[in-house]
Amino acid sequence: MTKIEPLDSFDRKLLELLQRDVQQPVAALAEKVGLSAPACYRRIRRLRETGVIEREIAVVHPKTLGWPLSMIVLVTLERETADTVSEMFEIFRREPEVMEAWNVTGDHDFAVRIIARDMESYDDLVRRLFSADERVRTFETLVVIRETGGMSPVPVGVGR
Numbered sequence: 001m002t003k004i005e006p007l008d009s010f011d012r013k014l015l016e017l018l019q020r021d022v023q024q025p026v027a028a029l030a031e032k033v034g035l036s037a038p039a040c041y042r043r044i045r046r047l048r049e050t051g052v053i054e055r056e057i058a059v060v061h062p063k064t065l066g067w068p069l070s071m072i073v074l075v076t077l078e079r080e081t082a083d084t085v086s087e088m089f090e091i092f093r094r095e096p097e098v099m100e101a102w103n104v105t106g107d108h109d110f111a112v113r114i115i116a117r118d119m120e121s122y123d124d125l126v127r128r129l130f131s132a133d134e135r136v137r138t139f140e141t142l143v144v145i146r147e148t149g150g151m152s153p154v155p156v157g158v159g160r
Contacts, residue, residue, distance in 0.1 A: 007052070010035055014043055015052070016156040022056045062099075067115040069122060070099075070144040075110040075130060076137045084135055085109075091133075097125055108140075 007015075013033045017024060030040035047053045062070065077084055085103050092101040092112060100113040116122035130139040 011043060011047065011052075012156045014040065015047065018044070018053065019156075062115045066117055067097075069116040069118065070147070071114045071116065071122065072142040072144065073110075073112045073114055073126065073130070074108040074140045074142070075112060076107065076139070077109045077135055078137045079135075080109050088135070091129065095125070095129065097121075098129075 010033050014029060017029055017032060026041050026044070027037045029044075030037045033040065035043070044053075062068070075088075077088070088110060089101060089103070092098045097114050097116060098112060099115055102111045103109065104111050114122065114125065116125065126139065126141070130136045
């Protein structure tokens with residue numbers, strides 16, 4: 001992310017609107033924030049180029065593609081070193097069932113969000129990722145019963 005000047009109220013409103021629906025026409029966005037369409041387009045382009053907007057994606061519900069199970073796995077390493085953390089992140093990136101992974105503080109070293117087609121495939125994955133890895137001391141699985149659905153937008157106007 002390159003350095004960007006402080007975000008003003010127009011930028012913040014644009015970010016709020018784009019997080020809810022990135023497919024809105026620029027003209028509609030411009031009208032909602034009170035800018036001309038060209039000015040709105042320039043701001044959006046700047047937000048993309050500077051990395052404020054990291055990427056634009058389609059959020060697909062895993063169940064629609066045959067992934068009905070979702071778990072959070074809390075992983076504790078034998079020894080947490082910078083190399084081990086990097087190695088674990090690389091392992092997680094290679095697994096399509098690993099949706100997200102975070103290096104965290106507290107009793108555990110990682111929190112990993114995993115999806116699975118069934119408990120047998122989940123068991124195969126955790127045996128491969130965690131049980132068979134000498135760097136992993138323990139892991140604990142939390143099965144997601146229900147979720148709010150979809151990715152939440154980042155609060156734009158809070159705390160500033």
